[in-house]
Structures are given as C-alpha cells and as structure tokens.
Amino acid sequence: MEFNPGNSIVKLCIQGMNMEENGRPEEASRLFLQAWNEATDDFEKFIAAHYVARHQKSVSDQLKWLETDLHYALKINDDAVQGAFPALYSNIAKCYEELGDHDSAKKNRELAKEFRDKPSDKGPFFHGTKADLQVGDLLTAGGKSNYKTELIMNHIYFTALLNGAGLAASLAKGDGPERVYIVEPTGSFENDPNVTNKKFPGNLTRSYRSPEPLKIVGEITDWIKQTPEDIRKWQEKLANNKGEIIN
Template sequence: MEFSPDNRIVQLCMQGMHLEEAGKYEEAGKIFLQAWIEATNDFEKFMAAWYVTRRQTDETGKLNWYSTALRLALKLNDDAVKGTLPQLYARIAECYKQLGDIEQANKQQDLSLASVSVPSDKGPFYHGTRADLKIGDVLTAGWRSNYQPELVMNHIYFTALINGAGLAAALARGNGRERVYIVEPSGKFEDDPNVTNKKFPGNPTRSYRTQYPLKIIGEVTNWQRQTPEQLQQWRERLANNKGEIIN
C-alpha cells in the first residue's frame, strides 16, 4: 500500500499524536485503538499496532502489541516497513528484559542488530525541485537545505513516491516552476533518517538519501498537487519545526 496523508488510518494516527502532544493520553489511546479496529489491510494494521503500543502501561501489553506489529511487518516484507525492524526487535528485547527473561532479551537484541540492512527499493525514484534541468544532468550534494538555508547538505534526497516529490518541489526555494524528475542513483543509498521511525514507523514515505550523484533520466508532469491552503499548512509546520536536520 502506498502511504497517503489522506488515508483514514493515517489520519486517525495523526489525530492521536496531536492528542498526545496536548497531554490527552487516554483519548489518544482510544483513537489509536479505533485505528486498529478500522484498519482494513496489513499495512494499516501494522501502523495502528505501533501506535496502540505507545499507550500501553505495562510491559506485557507492550510486548503483545510490539510482537503484533513485528509479525505484520515481517508478513508485509516491504521496504516501507523494513526500516522499523531493528527498532521493533530492540523494543521487544527491552520488554523481555523488564519481565526478567534475559535469554529472550538477548535473542531479540541479536535479531535487532541482524535486521539492519541497506534498502532494496527498486523505484522508480523521483526528485522534486524548481531547478530547470534536462535529461542526462546530474544532481549532487553540497547545496543549501530548502528548510534550513544556512545548512549545506551532505546528501541528495529522493523518494519512490511521485506525490512526495511533487510536494518537495512545491516547497523548494526559488521562483521556477515545480519540476519532478525521474532519477537514477549512481551509488548506494540509505533510508532518510530525518523521517524514518519519526512520526511514522519505518519509512512509509520511501524517502532516501545518497552521497552519490543522481542522474536525471526523465520528467513527469502529472502528480497530486496540494491546494494553496495545504501548502501554507506545510510551510507553517516546517517553520515551527525546531528539530535538527540529520545531515
């Protein structure tokens, strides 16, 4: 399933997160459980289970829900969720440790270390920008961040979701028109640590970064564009985001 902010389960999880930020933890727990009940596929159930776990007050409850999320993640075998496996195993290990089962805790910790892997996403990949480029050009690291202009980026970023690249183009600095290019990585790449296991478990936006050039092999013009109101909301969120960019 492709991640979408318009998805009902994603919206419920976001609603629960807002309640958590307001200190309304019991209400948040109810919303997360509602997301679990309404989930219609394994991806939605995986996401809902992750959040239900956050509101468990005892180790047994946490263990049960983390184990449920892990089972669903392994069943999905999808790049969007693989990034969460090390953290899931580590959290399950901590539950076993707190419950006094050191043997299982050590076993799960070993699985956590063993599950760290390089993304195997085959794309196609996209990069959103306002720069006017042509097929055969390459994109490289070393440019200033769109979100913190004083920061020179050590990586170049891209995504396997065309609408995500379209949003990046709309938010990019500059006066040129929004462009979404099809790109080809020339070297190894990794999950973008600025989004992986942050608000959502794993890397559901299939966002990546690389220190190697990206070659432009095409351009697309058709993607889901945000309304002016939605773009303003995104700009306000970015302006209010005080977290550091992992560079």
C-alpha cells in the first residue's frame, strides 16, 4: 500500500482539514462524513473514520468511531498504519476513562505503550540526496537540515517509499545529480515524528529516522522524478511552512 494524495477520499479529507483551519467545523464534519460514506476499501475507511471520530460531540460516539478506526487499521495490517496505533489506543483509553471503565482504559494504555516502542517496517529503505556516495559509505547525523539550514540534525532520515526518497533527492541541497541509495540502519530507528500522526493518521509516507548511521548497500536509478514545476511548488510549500522541526 502506498499513500496517494490524488485518492478521492484523501482529497475530501484534505478539504475537510482546510475547513477546520478556516474555522468552519460543520462543513469539515460534512466532508469527513462524505468521505466515510464514499470509502470503498479498508484503507479509505481507516482514513475517513479518523476524522469523523474527532468531530463527535459525545464521548460514547467518539469511542465508537475510534474503535471503528482501529478495526480497519488492524484489518489493513500495513507498516504505514502501524504508527497510528499508539495514538489510537491512547485516545480510546481516554474515552474509557471518561466513561468510568477503568479496566478497559488500562488495557488500551498498555497497548499504546506496546506499539510505541519501535516500528515493525523491514524495508527495503531508501535515502534521497545529491551527494555522490559509494556502497559501504555511512550516512550519519549531524548535517544541516535541507529545510532550515541553521538547524543541525540529530538524526539521519530515510523512507521505505522509493518515490518519497526521489522527492527528497529533488529537494536536497547541492548542485549534483539526484541520487537515491538503498540503505540499511545500523541501529534502532523510530517513526519520523515530523510526519507521523500529523495531518494524516499513522506514518503513511513510511518515513523514519535514526541517531545511528545508515549504511549504503546499493543505488536505485529508476524512480518517478519530479517535474521542475512540481519541485518549484514543493519548495514554495516548504518555504511557507512555519512549523517547527522536531529534532
């Protein structure tokens, strides 16, 4: 499964989020419910239920939609969805706590902790850059951020989506050709907190980071490259992004 921003259900949810940001919650709720009603597979239902849940006015209704969301997340059984489980179980625990069911609340808090420990993704993993590197070289933390040059990064970032690494290569600093390397983590890694459970539930871009080096084990030369116009739009979007990078 690969996240597709052009998916009709995803588009409806993006429209709903825009309504939320513009202070129009009723229109947002209508769009999210439309997304749910038009969803045709487990992944689309998982996405839509996430937003429907947060627009419920009663705790019992919120719990019903959160558990619906969890039901579809478990059915999908995909690495991109795994990152949603800690927040899902935590929110379900809060609902049970408010409803006075302390045993169910405790059970879900424990499940949230269990899924928070580490990602289950086995790769293969990719890193996009403009640096000219060789098999056996190590990519290490401590470089400047591609998005905020004054920030020294404490982690090295990578993804399990080839085209995501290709986009990162397009946006990387430097004048060299875009390169996408196959990498292997040499230590533990975690879901990238800058994207996981932000606009969308889970880690749909399968983006990760590690304080330990990544070892280059190969190079990919065939991926979908961004057009100059797409790169310009991404650069503008990043330049206008005022959010803080979680380092």
